[in-house]
Amino acid sequence: CERQDGRPFRQRLLVVANRLPVSAVRRGEDSWSLEMSAGGLVTALLGVKEFEARWIGWAGVNVPDEIGQKALSKALAEKRCIPVFLDEEIVHQYYNGYCNNILWPLFHYLGLPQEDRLATTRSFQSQFAAYKKANQMFADVVNAHYEEGAVVWCHDYHLMYLPECLKKYNSKMKVGWFLHTPFPSSEIHRMLPSRSELLRSVLAADLVGHFVSACTRILGLEGTPEGVEDQGRLTRVAAFPIGIDSERFIHALKLPQVQEHIKELKERFAGRKVMLGVDRLDMIKGIPQKILAFEKFLEDNPSWRDKVVLLQIAVPTRTDVPEYQKLTSQVHEIVGRINGRFGTLTAVPIHHLDRSLDFHALCALYAVTDVALVASLRDGMNLVSYEFVACQEAKKGVLILSEFAGAAQSLGAGAILVNPWNITEVAASIGQALNMPAEEREKRHHHNFKHVTTHTAQEWAETFVSELNDTVVEAQLRTSK
Numbered sequence: 001c002e003r004q005d006g007r008p009f010r011q012r013l014l015v016v017a018n019r020l021p022v023s024a025v026r027r028g029e030d031s032w033s034l035e036m037s038a039g040g041l042v043t044a045l046l047g048v049k050e051f052e053a054r055w056i057g058w059a060g061v062n063v064p065d066e067i068g069q070k071a072l073s074k075a076l077a078e079k080r081c082i083p084v085f086l087d088e089e090i091v092h093q094y095y096n097g098y099c100n101n102i103l104w105p106l107f108h109y110l111g112l113p114q115e116d117r118l119a120t121t122r123s124f125q126s127q128f129a130a131y132k133k134a135n136q137m138f139a140d141v142v143n144a145h146y147e148e149g150a151v152v153w154c155h156d157y158h159l160m161y162l163p164e165c166l167k168k169y170n171s172k173m174k175v176g177w178f179l180h181t182p183f184p185s186s187e188i189h190r191m192l193p194s195r196s197e198l199l200r201s202v203l204a205a206d207l208v209g210h211f212v213s214a215c216t217r218i219l220g221l222e223g224t225p226e227g228v229e230d231q232g233r234l235t236r237v238a239a240f241p242i243g244i245d246s247e248r249f250i251h252a253l254k255l256p257q258v259q260e261h262i263k264e265l266k267e268r269f270a271g272r273k274v275m276l277g278v279d280r281l282d283m284i285k286g287i288p289q290k291i292l293a294f295e296k297f298l299e300d301n302p303s304w305r306d307k308v309v310l311l312q313i314a315v316p317t318r319t320d321v322p323e324y325q326k327l328t329s330q331v332h333e334i335v336g337r338i339n340g341r342f343g344t345l346t347a348v349p350i351h352h353l354d355r356s357l358d359f360h361a362l363c364a365l366y367a368v369t370d371v372a373l374v375a376s377l378r379d380g381m382n383l384v385s386y387e388f389v390a391c392q393e394a395k396k397g398v399l400i401l402s403e404f405a406g407a408a409q410s411l412g413a414g415a416i417l418v419n420p421w422n423i424t425e426v427a428a429s430i431g432q433a434l435n436m437p438a439e440e441r442e443k444r445h446h447h448n449f450k451h452v453t454t455h456t457a458q459e460w461a462e463t464f465v466s467e468l469n470d471t472v473v474e475a476q477l478r479t480s481k
């Protein structure tokens with residue numbers, strides 16, 4: 001098997017994630033169109049090119065009929081994707097319910113949904129049953145496509161029950177599991193009624209990206225420098241910082257259509273500094289806090305009011321979950337109020353778009369930005385901050401970055417770090433960023449650019465998979481002794 005450039009692939013890889021890199025839209029009984037899915041998981045995995053990879057996941061759509069399923073499977077096969085068909089009830093209970101209403105906020109330290117805690121508590125058991133059922137459905141599809149020698153790489157909080165299901169099918173399967181979100185402290189994790197079952201299931205994997213303290217405190221297991229030992233079996237646990245395919249962004253900026261777009265944007269915002277936010281419209285991204293901080297900046301700095309614009313591009317996400325619907329209304333309300341307060345007949349301070357931008361438009365926007373603002377209340381890594389840096393070789397703009405994003409560890413020396421809950425501090429940092437001398441901007445950018453271009457998605461995947469291979473070989477040696 002060979003790559004497009006003729007070099008052989010490193011290894012066969014089955015990537016298993018709830019979300020496929022493309023989402024399907026039905027155009028007719030047996031016709032489908034495929035659109036890119038949004039989110040950091042997809043972005044990172046698309047940068048992984050050295051493996052002969054197939055991707056197993058949900059296409060984001062309910063397909064109850066056989067004709068539709070066959071046609072969609074065929075369309076997806078061309079993209080090396082294999083669908084898992086989830087019906088509406090499972091999606092409601094597993095994806096909207098257990099994954100996005102319970103695990104997601106909890107793993108990001110936001111607790112359980114504010115207004116319907118009791119209802120959430122009541123539905124725990126049925127939603128967890130649906131979660132296990134969905135994970136089993138993923139396991140069935142993986143098992144049907146697994147061939148000896150391949151590595152199975154499971155992703156994210158949707159699939160914590162998958163490693164155990166897979167090992168029950170085949171104890172020799174090489175199974176890794178990587179979490180793209182923060183893993184909460186054991187004090188938070190222990191609120192989950194299914195806390196032990198989830199941890200034990202993940203421990204069925206051979207290699208896991210982080211989470212030792214919850215295992216030691218909740219399961220009472222011993223953590224060692226290598227990982228966690230449970231009933232004589234060692235699960236290797238380590239941290240694998242994710243990255244982006246920086247070359248793809250750097251290359252895109254040279255394309256004529258992107259250059260044209262950059263020119264248009266520069267003309268459109270001539271005479272004003274451009275601030276940018278790019279997020280899924282998610283409760284963890286701190287979008288209301290970011291906008292309120294911008295308001296405070298305008299309030300405190302009247303001379304900047306007609307000289308700066310905030311572009312907030314927020315792609316709607318998980319729109320069937322009530323918390324997300326509330327967030328959308330809240331953001332619209334705040335943006336409307338601030339534009340009413342500080343807008344003029346010819347300009348508004350905030351352009352808020354509820355939409356996804358295509359890759360080239362996004363690159364152009366990153367390139368013309370003076371200050372990017374990432375205000376996550378918690379975030380696994382936040383790849384938007386990496387993408388911004390990759391597109392800033394010409395401009396050397398400033399990154400204001402939440403200290404609660406994983407990226408604060410890697411880009412902290414180049415960015416201005418802020419506590420997104422402290423609106424006064426964020427407002428002051430906007431002033432600092434807009435007034436920063438060119439020399440300092442250059443120095444900060446250089447630090448971040450070096451990191452983003454050396455800690456790539458490719459490196460992340462290679463390190464994880466080679467560690468997984470080594471772990472399995474080591475385990476075999478241990479058991480044969």
Ligand code: ADP
Pocket residue numbers: 038039040041043278279280313314315355356357358362381382383384385387
């Ligand atoms: P998360 O994984 O929580 O979505 P990340 O910042 O790690 O957060 O990754 C988000 C990914 O989704 C990035 O690749 C980013 O470019 C993409 N994205 C987010 N919002 C938009 C948008 N409005 N338009 C286009 N792409 C977006």
Ligand code: G6P
Pocket residue numbers: 019038039040041042156180181317318
């Ligand atoms: C985050 C999660 C991913 C998820 C993505 C988009 O990046 O870690 O697992 O795919 O958000 O969310 P969605 O619910 O649309 O898949």
